[in-house]
Amino acid sequence: MAQRLSVRKTLKLFIGGSFVRSESGRTFACELAGQTVHAARATRKDARDAVRAARAAWAGWRERSAYNRGQIVYRLAEIMETRRDQFEQALGIAGASATAAQREVSASIDRIVWYAGWCDKIEQVLSTKNPVASPHFNVSSPEPTGVVAVVPPPAPALLALVSTCVPIVCSGNTVVVAASHEDPLATITFAEAVATADIPAGVINLLTGYAAEIAPTLAAHMDVNALDVWSSDGEFIEKLAELATDNLKRVRRHAAPREIFWSGAKAQGLDWIEPFVEIKTVWHPAGV
Amino acid sequence: MKRPKTRAKGKNVPAVTRVTLAPSDAASWQYAPAPETYDYFKIAPxxxxxxxxxxxxxxxxxxxxxxxxxxxxxxxxxxxxxxxxxxxxxxxxxxxxxxxxxxxxxxxxxxxxxxxxxxxxxxxxxxxxxxxxxxxxxxxxxxxxxxxxxxxxxxxxxxxxxxxxxxxxxxxxxxxxxxxxxxxxxxxxxxxxxxxxxxxxxxxxxxxxxxxxxxxxxxxxxxxxxxxxxxxxxxxxxxxxxxxxxxxxxxxxxxxxxxxxxxxxxxxxxxxxxxxxxxxxxxxGGKAANIIFEDAPMDQAVEGIINGIFFNQGHVCCAGSRLLVQESAIELVVDKLYRRIQSLRVGPPLDKNTDVGAINSKAQLAKIDELARSGEQAGRPRYQTECALPSRGYWFRPTFFTEVALSDRIAQEEIFGPVLSVMTFRTPDEAVEKANNTRYGLSAGIWTDKGSKNFKIAAQLRAGVVWGNTFNKFDPSSAFGGYKESxxxxxxxxxxxxxxxxxxxxxx
Amino acid sequence: MPPTTVDAVGLEERAGVLSTRSIKKQAKIQGLRLAIACMDLTTLEGKDTTERVRQLCGKALRPDPDDPSLPSVAAVCVYPSFVRTAKAALAESPVKVAAVATYFPSGQTDLAVKLEDATAACQAGADEIDMVIDRGAFLAGRQREVADEIARVREATRPATLKVILETAELGTYDSIRRASWIAMESGADFIKTSTGKVQPAATLPVALVMLEAIRDFEYDGGRPVGLKVAGGVRTAKQALQYLVLVKETLGDEYLSPARFRIGASSLLNDVLMQLSKERSGAYQSEDYFTKD
Missing domain, CATH: 3.40.605.10 (Aldehyde Dehydrogenase; Chain A, domain 1)
Incomplete structure (x- = not known):
């Protein structure tokens, strides 16, 4: 009997909850498991569209109750758990051993669960009621910064993507990710989980292609509020950080750490959430 | 410039005849100069x-x-x-x-x-x-x-x-x-x-x-x-x-x-x-919106407007320099504001009764003046404290412009002086939209007696400090700082x- | 006039700022003379006698025997039973006689009795009537009743000057004080007055300020100019000047006259006189040098 001919997947961008080809029609070739695949290569205009989608989604996302955001983030973990074979396969295709792939997928899912539980605690842990010396009620508490552009390191493709994006969205931000070109499959598989996990369209936008092409557009974009950049290229980081000053984006910058870092305890924490919240202080008189 | 009265005014106050009062007492009562003295320390050359x-x-x-x-x-x-x-x-x-x-x-x-x-x-x-x-x-x-x-x-x-x-x-x-x-x-x-x-x-x-x-x-x-x-x-x-x-x-x-x-x-x-x-x-910098709803505690709101923009001659990054007034209350607010700025005491900083002092520098005065002129050129009605100013030093009368549009320079640029731009809005959504329609995000004010409205609007404003029914309050225990380009x-x-x-x- | 509320903290803050005005030298002298001219010299005690009232009237006419240039006070304020005594003692003088009425200080009796009380005081010659509002009715939400009662007293006491006492300490909030002020003004008050002096705290700066703001809005809204009387607790010259500052900076100089502003007080006058002497001589004064009528 002749072997069944498999159906191949077109590797698209994920913008505003839809899988789309690059507006330019361009792709980039990458070798995955000895096969040449062509993934969508995002352009400046795709980045622009993604920011627009992220901005549009932001008000709705941040106004959801923190409990609801937590449920949705948890749902993402559920979806990923049921699809872990697919994730492991994707990582395997990109070259990971079966054990390494299993470990990375488990760590990614567990990290998402961990952050799901943070959603409704961020405000409690980062708020203060301030004993001002006047008859006023005074509270400082965090709010999401807005639209955040993320440039994750190339590896570990899934775990680094999860570790950077999820803490940012769990406080109510929306993200546009300029993913590494090295492993588009992990990014796209993640997009498919996001698309089916009740995460509102536009909250997480994933662009495949060359970060070097897209990231500067995001760093300079006047409607992006913050930038999270991980790279081993110091000059690249410096260029992005400088572009980001035009509208005074909040910038977190790091040299890409060794891969082992991402599975460790330091790769998750409240300090992954905090750089992307704004502290708002509200005053009100207390009198009759 | 006189604020044209838009509402019926009460009768004139009748002359006082019933009690013996020396003419000097009956005349307007002016505060004598009350300068703070400082003979107990010296400034070296x-x-x-x-x-x-x-x-x-x-x-x-x-x-x-x-x-x-x-x-x-x-x-x-x-x-x-x-x-x-x-x-x-x-x-x-x-x-x-x-x-x-x-x-x-x-x-x-x-x-x-x-x-x-x-x-x-x-x-x-x-x-x-x-x-x-x-x-x-x-x-x-x-x-x-x-x-x-x-x-x-x-x-x-x-x-x-x-x-x-x-x-x-x-x-x-x-x-x-x-x-x-x-x-x-x-x-x-x-x-x-x-x-x-x-x-x-x-x-x-x-x-x-x-x-x-x-x-x-x-x-x-x-x-x-x-x-x-x-x-x-x-x-x-x-x-x-x-x-x-x-x-x-x-x-x-x-x-x-x-x-x-x-x-x-x-x-x-x-x-x-x-x-x-x-x-x-x-x-x-900042270009804070101070939002006045029709249900505000109006006299305190007017004091809040005054404090918001004329505190420290308006040299305040979080100054409430854009006044957004619900259209149904605009006449009342503007009339009260006009009356109130007439009682501001502009003069020597060291006088204990001075409310508004000197502009910090000649350069700053020129900048304020230039921006205020742009408001006039845009045809916005201008009102100011009618008072005598000292002949030397850097001075600027407390000023506000009405009928300002968001696109006016005086509504966009940080003036950092005692100049207020008054605009109107119709609904809470419009107020929030206008308040957030700026590159800055340092502070904002909300005046309403309705608690639930206050909470909702405070959450929607993109500013690091939101003052509800108060303005320009500071405390060491209270976080201060901006969103966006603030x-x-x-x-x-x-x-x-x-x-x-x-x-x-x-x-x- | 849209009904406006009062923010207590903002109100007290503004009153606090105004209380720090520095009134020195000529401004102080002028202000203190003004305070005398705006004073309702008051005795409202169970132990009042005709002799006591007669002495008070002497002081009212000539506050300081050593300084004939001083104005006399605006009025003496007494219980209705002493109106005739006071009237006689002040005959031919510009000093008015004010009588507290309407079952002062509680106001807890039938309207008929209150009207009788007020009418009797007028018939005895009172130029001014200081009535109390029915705080019980006000707090129970029967505000129309409060208004009607004031209007009835107004009619019964013409042409006397009518001062309506709100007894602000019993009203609980600045919002209530503002509302009561408005009711009193709409019902015909010539003055709105803070307190009877029998309930503490009586006059305070924020209370006076909220009433002045109500007066300002009432006039702005097309109403009459109405006066303010602060009463109770004003004991020092410094306090008196603070109230004058409040009036000046809220309503303007034209309200700085006995036609529009009164201070109801008893011990205040001597402190004002002592301060005036101190301004003249530069030396701090002793009570022994001032008559305690």
């Missing part, structure tokens, strides 16, 4: 730099005059720190950091800060006089707001110095090292306190550069710090202008930059720091410690 615990002359001998903006008289000459002086100061701070301050027990740091707080209180009247002399602000404000808050700020952060583990649960805060701090001229001593107190509490040493036009209280603070026996070099004060600040920011051996000032300069500093990978906090980082409260400890990711 010249000042040096405070570096490494010593008063030193600038290396190249350059000095510049500092003025009383209310009279244009020269108060004294202060040193202009050049690159060599900046270098000396940073070396002194580095040395102090390595030798004393990072090794010093946290409680000892706390006790030094408490000492400074107490000393500021002891010399508060002298500092208030200086602040008004050098900056032009009314003595009532420097006496009742600036100086007490400065002392309170040191007192507040003193207590944190040995409790940092409690501020950052589950983490290990460590100091950054040497901080370069540049402060503005609108609240000279208070901004020095906002910068120095948290930095020292967290174990950093500092080089502080006060604003070019208002160096005096920073020099007095240096003296207070000297007399408090702080280890030499923990706090260094270098006077100078923009060049001095630029030299400080780009110095290679600095671990942190903190700047309060204009967004324009802030962005330049941000670029420098991006290149140098240097942690930076910026507290920049900068980043917070000053005050627990959050004010964050900019002065190491990135917790590395130290976790």
């Amino acid at each position: 010249r000042y040096g730099l405070f570096i490494g615990g010593k008063w030193v002359a600038p290396k190249d001998g350059r000095r510049f005059p500092t003025l009383n903006p209310a009279t244009e008289e020269v108060l004294t000459h202060v040193a202009e720190a050049g690159p060599a002086d900046v270098d000396r100061a940073i070396k002194a701070a580095r040395n102090a950091y390595e030798r004393y301050w990072r090794r010093c027990s946290p409680q000892t740091r706390a006790k030094y800060l408490f000492r400074i707080a107490r000393a500021i209180t002891e010399r508060s009247r002298e500092l208030a006089v200086l602040e008004s002399l050098n900056g032009g602000k009314p003595i009532r404000e420097s006496r009742d707001v600036d100086i007490p808050l400065a002392a309170a700020h040191f007192f507040y952060y003193a207590g944190w110095a040995d409790k940092l583990e409690w501020a950052f649960p589950n983490r290990h805060p460590e100091p950054l090292g040497v901080a370069g701090q540049i402060i503005p001229w609108n609240f000279p001593l208070l901004m020095a306190a906002w910068k120095i107190a948290p930095a020292l509490a967290c174990g950093n040493t500092v080089v502080l550069k006060p604003a070019e036009t208002t160096p005096l209280t920073a020099l007095w603070l240096a003296e207070i710090i000297e007399q408090a026996d702080l280890p030499p070099g923990v706090v260094n004060v270098i006077t100078g202008g923009g060049d001095t600040g630029a030299a400080l920011v780009r110095h290679p051996d600095l671990d942190k930059v903190a700047f309060t000032g204009s967004t324009e300069v802030g962005k330049q500093i941000a670029i420098q720091c991006a290149r140098l990978r240097r942690p930076v906090t910026l507290e920049l 900068g980043f980082g917070r000053e005050g409260g627990i959050f004010g410690l964050l900019p002065y400890v190491k990135d917790r990711w590395r130290s976790a």
Whole structure:
């Protein structure tokens, strides 16, 4: 009997909850498991569209109750758990051993669960009621910064993507990710989980292609509020950080750490959430 | 210019005839001049730099005059720190950091800060006089707001110095090292306190550069710090202008930059720091919306508008410079506002009854005047306090424009002076949209007696400080700082410690 | 006039700022003379006698025997039973006689009795009637009843000047004080007055300020100019000057006259006289040098 001919997947961008080809029609070739695949290569205009989608989604996302955001983030973990074979396969295709792939997928899912539980605690842990010396009620508490552009390191493709994006969205931000070109499959598989996990369209936008092409557009974009950049290229980081000053984006910058870092305890924490919240202080008189 | 009355006015007040009253008593009652005296201290003819615990002359001998903006008289000459002086100061701070301050027990740091707080209180009247002399602000404000808050700020952060583990649960805060701090001229001593107190509490040493036009209280603070026996070099004060600040920011051996000032300069500093990978906090400009709903407590709202824009001559980054009034209340608000600004007392800063003092500098006056003219050119009705102004010094009448459009320059640009732009809105959504329609995001005000509306609008405003039914309130325990182009980082409260400890990711 | 509310903290803050006005030298002298001219010299005690009232009237006419240039006070304020005594003692003088009425201080009786009380005082010659509102009715939400009662007293006491006492300490909030002020003004009050002096705290700066703001809005809204009387607790010259500042900066100089502003007080006058002497001589004064009528 002749072997069944498999159906191949077109590797698209994920913008505003839809899988789309690059507006330019361009792709980039990458070798995955000895096969040449062509993934969508995002352009400046795709980045622009993604920011627009992220901005549009932001008000709705941040106004959801923190409990609801937590449920949705948890749902993402559920979806990923049921699809872990697919994730492991994707990582395997990109070259990971079966054990390494299993470990990375488990760590990614567990990290998402961990952050799901943070959603409704961020405000409690980062708020203060301030004993001002006047008859006023005074509270400082965090709010999401807005639209955040993320440039994750190339590896570990899934775990680094999860570790950077999820803490940012769990406080109510929306993200546009300029993913590494090295492993588009992990990014796209993640997009498919996001698309089916009740995460509102536009909250997480994933662009495949060359970060070097897209990231500067995001760093300079006047409607992006913050930038999270991980790279081993110091000059690249410096260029992005400088572009980001035009509208005074909040910038977190790091040299890409060794891969082992991402599975460790330091790769998750409240300090992954905090750089992307704004502290708002509200005053009100207390009198009759 | 007279505010045309849009509502029926009551009958004229009948003449008083029933009681014998000397004509002089019946005439309008004017307050006699009530100047604050200051014969108990002297300003020296010249000042040096405070570096490494010593008063030193600038290396190249350059000095510049500092003025009383209310009279244009020269108060004294202060040193202009050049690159060599900046270098000396940073070396002194580095040395102090390595030798004393990072090794010093946290409680000892706390006790030094408490000492400074107490000393500021002891010399508060002298500092208030200086602040008004050098900056032009009314003595009532420097006496009742600036100086007490400065002392309170040191007192507040003193207590944190040995409790940092409690501020950052589950983490290990460590100091950054040497901080370069540049402060503005609108609240000279208070901004020095906002910068120095948290930095020292967290174990950093500092080089502080006060604003070019208002160096005096920073020099007095240096003296207070000297007399408090702080280890030499923990706090260094270098006077100078923009060049001095630029030299400080780009110095290679600095671990942190903190700047309060204009967004324009802030962005330049941000670029420098991006290149140098240097942690930076910026507290920049604003164009705050002050939103008046028809159900506001109206008389207090009018006081809030006044306080929001005329406090410190409007030289306030968080000033409520865009007044958004619900259209149904616009006539009432504008009439009340017009009447109220007529009772503002504009005059000598040192007079205890002065409400609005002198504009800080000639350059600032020119900028305010230029922007106000643009409002007139746009055809916006202009109202101002009808009063006599002193013949010398820099003065600007409290002013507001009505019928302003969002696209007007006076609604877009930070004027940093006593000029208010009045606009209207119809619905709460429109108010929020207009309030957020700016590059800035430092502060905002909401006036409504309806609690649920207040909470909702406060959550929707993109600003770091939201005042509900009040305005321009500050407290050391309360975080202050901006969204968007108003900068980043917070000053005050627990959050004010964050900019002065190491990135917790590395130290976790 | 849209009904507006009062924010207590903002109100007290504004009153606090105004209380720090520095009134020195000529402004102080002028202000203190004004305070005398605006004073309702008051005795409202169970132990009042005709002799006591007669002495008070002497002081009212000539506050300081050593300084004939001083104005006399605006009025003496007494219980209705002493109106005739006071009237006789003040005959031919510009000093008015004010009588507290309407079952002062509680106001807890039938309207008929209150009207009788007020009418009797007028018939005895009172130029001014200081009535109390029915705080019980006000707090029970029967505000129309409060208004009607004031209007009835107004009609019954014409042409006397009518001062309506709100007894602000019993109203609980600044919002209530503002509402009561409005009711009194709409119902015909010539003055609205803070207190009877029998309930503490009586006059305070924020209370006076909220009433002045109500007066300002009432006039702005097309109503009449109405006066303010602060009463109870004003004992020092410094306090009196603070109230004058409040009036000046809220309503303007035209309200700085006995036609629009009164201070009801008893011990205040001597402190004002002592301060005036101190301004003249530069030396701090002793009570022994001032008559305690």
